Amino acid sequence: MEIPSPALHGGTKDSVGDPATFGVLTISDRASKGIYDDESGPAILNFFHEAIRSEWQAFYRVIPDERPLIESTLKQMCDEEGCCLVVTTGGTGPAPRDVTPEATEAVCDRMMPGYGEQMRAISLKHVPTAVLSRQTAGLRGKSLIMNLPGKPKAIRETIDEVFASVPTCIQLLEGPYLETHDAVVKAFRPAGLVRACRKDGA
Incomplete structure (x- = not known):
């Protein structure tokens, strides 16, 4: 499934950040x-x-709840398309065909359980069924993979808050430096990781 190409890239050339590639x-x-x-x-694209x-570009796919396909698509986004961040939505509940967390764990080298814990804590402020979510996150090479909820409202409730730590995570993976719009989400970085100007000095 395709969406209009202008929605698949954004950002500004005068940013101190590096160009980045995302997977949705x-x-x-x-x-x-x-x-x-x-x-x-x-x-998710609107959030970006x-x-x-x-400056950023994104690869966007819509696929069925088939674990082998989920795994192969995650690998493609990380290994072939060079996404520093892959964000999934859907398939994190207890239903029999909800297998996104299992597929995520299968392709990751290391897990980052704190993201799932934070997202559930955020969602529990809004709905008691947030305890049914099995969202997780993990690392594949230099890529961060995160499972988000399946509903647009829940996506924005969680990603707007949880994203504050994502730029630092990607930077520590030796990925691009992501600059955010502070009015939407203020990236939290230790002082030693803050960049005052672009690498080329512009």
Whole structure:
């Protein structure tokens, strides 16, 4: 499934940040079959447009809840397309076909459980069923993979808050320096990781 190409890149050339590549992966049987339009992937892309000041481009896919396909797509986004961050949406609940966390763990070298813990804590402020979420996050090479909720409202409730630590994580993985718009999400970095100007001195 494709969305208009202008929505797949953003940021500004005068940012102190580096160009970055993101992956957005919607995992849904019905959306992948066209039974309904995917709104979750575009919600993530809209967040990038609002929050990321660095220049960026994104690869966006909508696939069914099939674990082998999820795993192969995550590998492709990390290894072939060079995404420093891959954000998934969907497939994190207790239903039999919800296998996104298992696929994520299978392709990751190391897990980052704190992201799942923080997202559930955020969601529990809004709905008691947040305890049913099995969202997780992990690292594959120099890529961070994060599982987000499946609904646009829940996506924005969580990513707007949890993203504050993501630029530092990516930087520590020797990935690009991400500059954010502070009014949307203020990236938290130790003082030694803060960049005052672009690498080329501009």
